[in-house]
Amino acid sequence: MIELAVFLPLAGGLIAGIFGVRMGDRAAQLVTVIPMLIAAILSSYLLWHVGIQGNERTIELFTWIDSGTLELSWALRVDTLTAVMMFVVNVVSSMVHVYSVGYMSHDPHKPRFMAYLSLFTFFMLALVTADNFVQMFFGWEGVGLMSYLLIGFWSGRPSANAAAIKAFVVNRVGDFGFMLGIFGVFFAFGTLDFDTVFAAVPEVAGRTFSFLSMELDIVTTLCFLLFIGAMGKSAQIGLHTWLPDAMEGPTPVSALIHAATMVTAGVFMVVRLSPMFEFAPIALTFIVFIGGSTAFFAATIGLTQFDIKRVIAYSTCSQLGYMFFAVGVGAYPAAIFHLMTHAFFKALLFLGAGSVIHGMDDEQDMRKMGGLFSKMKVTASLMWIGSLALAGVPFFAGFWSKDVILESAFAAHTGMGLYAFWAGIAAALMTAFYSWRLLFLTFHGRTRADDHTFDHAHESPPVMILPLVVLALGAIFSGWLAADYFVGHHLDEFWRSSILMTHNIIEEAHHVPKWVKFLPIVVGAVGIVLAWVMYIAKPGWPAKFVAMVRPIHSFVFNKWFFDELYDRIFVRPSFVLGRGLWKSGDGAVIDGVGPDGIAAAAKDIAGRASRMQSGFVYHYAFAMLIGLVLLASWFLFGFFG
């Protein structure tokens, strides 16, 4: 059953990818959607079977690499953590598959799109079921590749191609750290198998190694390197620049890959490796800092953007920050909890945004929307549900998971924990504000769309609405249903050995002062009210406010100038260097001396050799005799010498 849940998407993707053009659009959709739905049902059962009933297991499929001391198997390791991830991945992916049937109905390359989605799902499953570093890296790179292909799916657009390349390159930076981490693990532990490594960590902890005459703690260094990989994949501050651009891809891709699943792979990785990170307190502190900063920084940018998808993209970035600082303070279950609830409501928001875009003739600018509530009531209601969950309004999914994260950060009682707590509170205020800003600008007030577009704005077909409803159910109930298991009284029985927590911070989080518990709700309400005032009651205020704080606004609006900075520091010098090496290094030196030079020399030798062939018999006879004499004398001298 586990095998089916993992390999059905692969089978569907391969069939649609190879035979897609011949079998036709409808068949390609069926052959990918049906296996995904089956896989989703199977993994829901698995969550109950493995998580609640406790039947965790590892299935060895075959020996993958056996070279010297490096021995790796291809295995499916299914414990509670994996079961949760498989559940999230398969359910969201199956909903996105169904949704794509409607969303991509006008696209000429439907089979290719469906095949990419299914293959992406397979790689993601390979990542979460890995029981060694290399298999995890296989899935890691696989999802990166599919992300690249899907961002650049509309390859006719230069901006899509640029975004795809950007995503790939920025991810390579993180992947490089991840790879170094893997090499380091093999160097330090002599194996890449999770269980063996985890068992050996307590022994290795505290040992050091020399690097450039610095004595570095082994486990801390490894955790830093691995976390750099996670930063790239999960778009944390510094390596986040690719995520907003990735919105160039079709909206279902944004929902599946750039909100619900792939970008959370970094969080998953750190949680999976919790037995290592628990022994690297410095690395954990760094994670808290990065997570808290990202949560705050991305939220500020979200306040100012006008592209509906970019707002949600920065929101994703910010929410990933929450997950990371939860991980950093040791509240791994809280991070995974938020990962799951976030997957539901963020996929819902993206797909809802897609529904709006679809109904508005591919318009993404919120300044050209407004008043759409009357036109698309279902979509608007579902977006409301998603926003309520995102803002942490009580009893929606986000409320349960976000609160426990903030409480854990407070309960950590470290300086960095408090920093993250206050950054998180500020981000929560901004989250509520930009969520309702989005809702008000899109669905309420007077419309700013031109008459033609507004008249043609329409509700999406049922095939797109139905997945939204399923996700909305998740956004409403998943927090309430799962809280007890994920972060409540059944925490220990639920997670068992899949997560290592050296001290139970979640328990402490339940005993923080009352004001800590209520603060997130209060700031959420403030944010919502503020948005109402600014965009419904007094629509003139935002412009005036922006005019008042113009420098700050332009700093934030330009995304803290990260792109410009990177362009100046990395991109342009690389181009200059590359062009220089190409023209003078490769063209002049290597080609000139190497291929061209050798080829010219070969032709020259060839010409000489064939000129010797004069056609005169006496020349030939002469050559023979000379050859004979030379051979004989060489021989004789050699003989005597």
Added chain:
Amino acid sequence: MNIAVDISAIWPELFMAVAAMVMLMYGAFRGEGATRFVTWAGVLVLVVAALLVLAGPAGKTTAFNGQFVVDAFAVFAKVLLIAGAALALILAQPYNMREDIKQFEYPILIVFAVLGMMMMVSANDLLSLYVGLELQSLALYVVAAIRRDNLRSSEAGLKYFVLGALSSGILLYGMSLIYGFAGTTSFDGLAAAFATDSDAPVGVIVGLVFIAAGLAFKVSAVPFHMWTPDVYEGAPTPVTAFFAVAPKIAAMALFVRVMLEPFGDLVAEWQQVIWFISLASMILGSFAAIVQTNIKRLMAYSSIGHMGFVLVGLAAGNETGVQGILLYLTIYVFMNIGTFACILAMRRQGRMVEDIDQLAGLSKTNPYLAAALAVFMFSMAGIPPLAGFFAKFYVFLAAIEAGLYVLTVVGLLTSVVGAYYYLRIVKLMYFDEPAEAFDRAPGREITVIVTVTGLITMFFFIGLAPVLDGAEAAAAVLF
């Protein structure tokens, strides 16, 4: 020595000699009309001779007071060269008919040449070696000039004759030196003499160099190769095909036997000569071919290069080396016959075309021929899994075993250079604008041979094991 035993050892040769003379008589009485019949009779004679060779006595048999020897090595080489000769004869049939070469002597001369080659391969004495060598050479001189009315063909025959006479002189001189210093011409006697006396006299060494030079001429190794391009280009194409295959096998087999049997204990002495001519052949064969525009000339340099690779196996001087040589020669026969069959199919408006450029775009005008030629070219370049790869692989394996690293590295590098001109033909055929199409229907015989040799070249790896076993058994008798 019982005369019956002697006769039983030479049944195939005896049969061929008698059959050739009967064919000659028949032709002489019937005149030109007999050509077609005599050609097929020649093929039949060759096939029967091959069967007789295979049915010959098992194990090592010497006859005529040790002048003649039959062993596994001789059988392997004989079967191979008869196969090459028969295929070349079949190829010649449609060409000769069309080009109006109606001399019935052609197949008869081929049979005589093969007879001489078989005697070379079985020679166990310097004198029987020489007799066999001259029998084949005289036949070949005439065959090269078979188109008497064609200037190029006559020139080729004459050049070959003059230079061949020179090489024969060198060879004979070497033999006389050997005889003078060692006191015997028998291979067994020579081997015995050098086995006990590790310090061979200088005269023997010089004689050995002369013999090596004479034989190197026959396999067209550098610097005794100069006749090859001119003769290949000038001789009629089927004759070139024959030249490229049968005499090379015979001479190479003889070369191997002479070096390893009588002079086997002097390996250290002759190894450097072979090393040098092997190296020089590989280098010249690959470089000089680059600038050729005539495909027959190109094939001449290609065969020089191939002989260089084969000599790598001899330079190794071990059993693996000889095994590699026999394997190489086997593969070489099929690749070359196939290529020449393709060249024979290059006709436009009834005339032969020999320019490489004329192959441009062949894949569009004649995809089948282009595919076959591409297979042969890839194989000659040594691209796995085609046959040519295994040929090179085993000789280089032997060289590595013998510690000849320089030779191996240079050999590999020159095969890279060689790949250039082989692949250029493929590029011309597949990527260039089509030239005018060739004539259709080159002849049933040619199509069949192209198909058969092409399949053998492509799927050689399936039958690799038995050929290797045979070559191993054949190689074992020399050590």
